[in-house]
Amino acid sequence: MLAAMAEPLSGADIFLAAFDHAPVRDLAPGEVLIAAGAPAAQVFNILGGMLIVSRTGRDGRRQVLSFLFRDNFLGFAATDHYSFTVEAVTAARVACCARADFDRRLERAAGAERTFRQMTFRVLEDMVDMIYSLGQRTALERLAVFLLYLRHAHRLAEGIAEDHAPGADDVALPMTREDIADFLGLQKETVSRSFAELEKRSLISRVDNHCVRIRALGPLRELAGVVDFAAPHRLGGG
Amino acid sequence: MLAAMAEPLSGADIFLAAFDHAPVRDLAPGEVLIAAGAPAAQVFNILGGMLIVSRTGRDGRRQVLSFLFRDNFLGFAATDHYSFTVEAVTAARVACCARADFDRRLERAAGAERTFRQMTFRVLEDMVDMIYSLGQRTALERLAVFLLYLRHAHRLAEGIAEDHAPGADDVALPMTREDIADFLGLQKETVSRSFAELEKRSLISRVDNHCVRIRALGPLRELAGVVDFAAPHRLGGG
DNA sequence: CGAAAGGTTGACCAAGATCAAAGTGAGTGG
DNA sequence: CCACTCACTTTGATCTTGGTCAACCTTTCG
Numbered sequence: 001m002l003a004a005m006a007e008p009l010s011g012a013d014i015f016l017a018a019f020d021h022a023p024v025r026d027l028a029p030g031e032v033l034i035a036a037g038a039p040a041a042q043v044f045n046i047l048g049g050m051l052i053v054s055r056t057g058r059d060g061r062r063q064v065l066s067f068l069f070r071d072n073f074l075g076f077a078a079t080d081h082y083s084f085t086v087e088a089v090t091a092a093r094v095a096c097c098a099r100a101d102f103d104r105r106l107e108r109a110a111g112a113e114r115t116f117r118q119m120t121f122r123v124l125e126d127m128v129d130m131i132y133s134l135g136q137r138t139a140l141e142r143l144a145v146f147l148l149y150l151r152h153a154h155r156l157a158e159g160i161a162e163d164h165a166p167g168a169d170d171v172a173l174p175m176t177r178e179d180i181a182d183f184l185g186l187q188k189e190t191v192s193r194s195f196a197e198l199e200k201r202s203l204i205s206r207v208d209n210h211c212v213r214i215r216a217l218g219p220l221r222e223l224a225g226v227v228d229f230a231a232p233h234r235l236g237g238g
Numbered sequence: 239m240l241a242a243m244a245e246p247l248s249g250a251d252i253f254l255a256a257f258d259h260a261p262v263r264d265l266a267p268g269e270v271l272i273a274a275g276a277p278a279a280q281v282f283n284i285l286g287g288m289l290i291v292s293r294t295g296r297d298g299r300r301q302v303l304s305f306l307f308r309d310n311f312l313g314f315a316a317t318d319h320y321s322f323t324v325e326a327v328t329a330a331r332v333a334c335c336a337r338a339d340f341d342r343r344l345e346r347a348a349g350a351e352r353t354f355r356q357m358t359f360r361v362l363e364d365m366v367d368m369i370y371s372l373g374q375r376t377a378l379e380r381l382a383v384f385l386l387y388l389r390h391a392h393r394l395a396e397g398i399a400e401d402h403a404p405g406a407d408d409v410a411l412p413m414t415r416e417d418i419a420d421f422l423g424l425q426k427e428t429v430s431r432s433f434a435e436l437e438k439r440s441l442i443s444r445v446d447n448h449c450v451r452i453r454a455l456g457p458l459r460e461l462a463g464v465v466d467f468a469a470p471h472r473l474g475g476g
Numbered sequence: 477c478g479a480a481a482g483g484t485t486g487a488c489c490a491a492g493a494t495c496a497a498a499g500t501g502a503g504t505g506g
Numbered sequence: 507c508c509a510c511t512c513a514c515t516t517t518g519a520t521c522t523t524g525g526t527c528a529a530c531c532t533t534t535c536g
Binding site: 415416426427429430431433434447471 | 481482483485492
């Protein structure tokens with residue numbers, strides 16, 4: 001299943017057009033946009049806010065698959081039913097498009113398939129990164145990767161190109177510690193302790209409960225390992 | 239990046255045709271087919287044998303991403319360089335096709351893009367399963383999932399449709415314990431101990447070091463959790 | 477037959493989970 | 507507007523799973 005398309009790519013305008021005069025839906029924090037098991041009838045484009053994609057097992061264990069931001073597409077499913085849940089973290093606004101409409105556009109617009117394929121591959125790559133994190137990295141490393149990922153996602157959503165834009169090092173964390181824990185394959189207490197440890201090492205400072213400032217980007221990247229979301233990825237055309 | 243296409247799908251013949259008169263390459267166990275960082279010039283179709291896809295971090299930690307079998311496609315990359323390594327586990331044979339040729343076919347053949355998209359989504363789904371495993375499941379559960387995954391992969395590669403075909407419960411394990419460990423995000427000792435535990439619980443018996451017999455399929459599936467590779471996935475047209 | 481690689485087992489250790497309690501803060505009703 | 511409440515977070519104590527280190531098997535292959 002394809003929960004969400006990663007960053008827009010030059011050429012993504014083809015798909016943005018699909019949402020041009022599409023109906024818009026506003027979501028309150030916590031509101032469910034997609035419930036796992038529902039018929040996969042629509043695809044969406046996020047106009048603003050933050051959403052969370054998750055999959056919950058029969059016994060209640062939940063794995064958060066990704067956080068979504070402005071200009072992310074979502075709702076693509078391999079089957080005719082969604083296998084994942086999408087909820088709003090903050091107040092959010094999405095444009096809604098019938099899946100069939102989107103598919104039609106995909107088949108007709110020149111180069112659309114190719115662009116879509118590129119976008120899908122990008123998602124695949126992000127998932128491989130996540131698999132590497134969950135399989136190989138420690139709690140502290142995962143949290144470092146996560147903060148860099150949020151920083152990057154925010155810059156993309158805001159269309160900021162420079163690595164050191166003013167305020168770029170303030171990372172907003174509107175989700176709960178438990179959301180972060182379920183994303184990183186940890187417990188919420190461990191997430192708390194890892195934040196404390198990053199602060200102790202002067203890599204970050206905590207502005208407040210839902211905002212963190214990166215104080216040492218280089219060392220944080222070093223801790224996170226190879227993955228640098230800024231370096232390899234080209235910025236999209238907004 | 240798209241290391242490998244999962245199971246063939248009805249319609250995959252379009253792509254199999256791309257390999258019809260393609261040059262064939264034989265691989266000895268351990269031989270490298272794709273080295274991470276090499277230019278992504280070719281795509282492959284596996285004619286026989288087992289391959290292993292992995293990604294290794296700067297510090298040597300290795301995450302195995304998947305095992306590949308007959309009729310799996312591989313070599314699709316998001317960029318112009320491979321970001322993963324593919325090696326033969328057993329002696330193997332692959333058909334090689336220039337990436338450009340494949341892309342051309344993709345754009346010309348009717349319905350090819352659509353079929354390819356479905357296949358890609360299938361891979362996405364498998365990766366979500368893997369993320370769920372690594373993030374939420376215990377060592378024992380992961381090993382149970384792994385055995386069911388191998389059982390399923392083998393049945394697909396052999397074109398066996400029934401769930402209880404004779405010999406279907408003998409699972410071949412040609413890879414090393416370390417390969418399994420790196421796939422499951424564990425250490426090889428833990429894999430050993432988990433095999434012992436599954437045997438102690440009478441869920442499996444060890445035929446020899448590289449073959450295991452599933453003695454209690456139902457309970458093993460129960461232990462693995464929701465994921466049943468047999469149930470939701472349609473079998474491909476061979 | 478012997479060396480080397482791979483696999484198992486045991487003893488011990490540590491990262492992270494679990495359990496418990498106290499602190500913080502945002503939203504609500506008085 | 508304030509105080510209360512409830513949800514979220516942090517911190518501490520303890521426990522468990524899985525990791526690490528080391529020794530000993532077993533298999534394969536030269």
